[in-house]
Amino acid sequence: MTLLEAGSRANPTSRSGTAKDSPPGDLCLVVMETPNAPNAEASAAVTDPPADLSHRLALLLAGIAQGDQAAFAEFYQLTSRRVFGMARRVLIDPELSEDTTQEVFLQVWQSAAKFDPAAGSPLSWLMTISHRRAVDKVRSSQSSTDRxxxxxxxxQDIDHDTVSDEVGSRLEAxxxxxxxxxxxxxxxxxxxxxxxxxxxxxxxxxxxxxxxxxxxxxxxxxxxxxxxxxxxx
Amino acid sequence: MTEMNQGPNGRSGAFGDTVAMDLASGRAVDLAELYALDAVADHERQAIEDYISAAPDAERLAFLERVRQARETLATTFRFEEEPPADLFNRIVAQLPDATTQRNDRQPNAGTISAPPATAAGTAGVDELAAARQRREERRRPGGARRWLAGVAAAAAIALGGVGVGSYLADQNDPVNQVIRAGDLREASVDVSAGGTATLLISRPKTPRWSR
Incomplete structure (x- = not known):
């Protein structure tokens, strides 16, 4: 039984093999990797979610740099809550936050080729772009007194929310x-x-x-x- | 816990009142955290970037390394999440330049300074990515629009699966995690005719409801 085909962009009908020794009823998770990513790396990533996520986001950015819109869609799904959440924190106003999020992802689409894995993680790259955009917007639209x-x-609840909204990677939180x-x-x-x-x-x-x-x-x-x-x- | 402030007359490393004073007194590297945090005014950001791009290698690389670490720290620390409106993605897609037209470079990238000279490791990483891009490109020639829709559908499926930055591999009740964390986890790989390898993670379910 296949529960999820994570990241597969191959045509499903082209899947030609099944695990030989898997009786019916077993749970099965399919992880599709690109040919240049060795399987050893994929299985190591299972025990190391942040690295796995970084790896995935980096691959998606490489795809986006080539105009791959499916990669863009997946990148958005994985990261838009962070971008929008930060924009809301900085800007408060929902419409300004949506505008900022929109600008950030347009910039991702246009600048993905500039992402350099040696210069930082994909999430750090994205949040740097996002924070800069949000700050530019808040400074141009609101006086510092308003801000x-x-x-x-x-x-008031900021101590709480920096951690409590983060269900994931509890140890990191x-x-x-x-x-x-x-x-x-x-x-x-x-x-x-x-x-x-x-x-x-x-x-x-x-x-x-x-x-x-x-x-x-x-x-x-x-x-x-x-x-x-x-x-x- | 005591504060580690130094006043203007403190030991070296103490800041001045302005960024210009800090740059003039050789404290550019100490501005890395303020710069990474976007806690400087626009003209100060510009002054820092001008200074750093003309600085000796050692100083420039030290600054960029501190900026990189500060950004990773911020991305790890401040992680407020909120679900954007459901139609936002479609609004973004509607604004994308036509993917088939040449995408000309590009608006200035926020917060980047000309990168340091590539290290050996950095170059290898870039080459690897470039090769991967090329292979991907070769595989995905036909069917632009249809592929796009399929991609959106796939992304939606992933979203429904509950995989996100925040909840990534976190929820113990998620069937994906039940598989990944299962004690009897087995792994098998199969080749896929379209290219690539699918890795199967297999576990016998504990309750009947996951079986067909």
Missing amino acids: EAKYGAST EAVVRCLGTLTETQQESVRLAYYGGLTYREVAERLNAAVPTIKSRIRDGLIRLKTCLGVS
Whole structure:
């Protein structure tokens, strides 16, 4: 019994083989790999979901770079919740968030060839594009006062939501919570104001009534602590 | 936990009031996190990019590495998810340039600086991808529009299967995960006539409802 054919783009009628020793009624998951991806890699990925996802997204980007719209559709399915979710956090306004998401994926379509696996993971590449777009839009459409007010109103539960909405990779989510805990409160606050509030370091300093060099240090040190704790290499 | 701030008169590594001061005092690399976080104004971003693109290799590569790590850190840390409106994908597709026309390059890519010289490993990765693209291209010549629709359908099926960034391989109740996590998991590979290999992960169901 086939439950899912993940990523298969071959014509189903062309599937010519079945597993020899599989009695009827067994559960069966079909994983289609491209010819240049060895099977050893595919089975290793099963135990390592983030790497598997990165691998998949990288392959899809390679397809998108060639104008493969099916790859684009799958890439969208796998990532649009992240892009839209971040846009909503930064922009609040649903329509602006939809516009931003639309622009991000149009840029993905046009710029997929520029993705360089040596320069970072596909998700990091995508979220970099997304955050930049959202920040550009929020800065051009709203005054910083508005942003701060909206940010304040929207972030009462932010400690909670940075983890609770993430059903997946529970271990990773737990690591994020633990590692955020290694930051000082002021470091966390500064990084979040910049990331979700779309504020510059200068605006963060004004909002928190702190010296500009202090805020720069908090952001730098906070992110370096997070990186170290999360083991980002 | 104590804060690690240095005032303007602190040890080296302390920031100045402006990005221009930081660049002038040789602290460009320390701006990597602010840059990755988009926490600088547009003109400051430009000043950083101008400086870094003209900087000596060691400084430029150190900066780019710190930016890369900061971006991975941010993508791992901030993961709020929300389902976009159901029709958004179709609206995006309606705006795609015709896939059959030449796609001219392209709007400026957000937040990228000219990449560092490719390392040996980086070049190998790129070549591999290019080869994969070529093979894929050769396989998918006929049937543009139909293939597109099939792709959308396949993607929809994947969505219904509950595979997403957030829930990826997470839900223990998902039949896919039941298979993947099953103790009696067996693996078999078959060749597919269209090219490629299908890997089958096989497990005997614990309850009758998964059998036919």
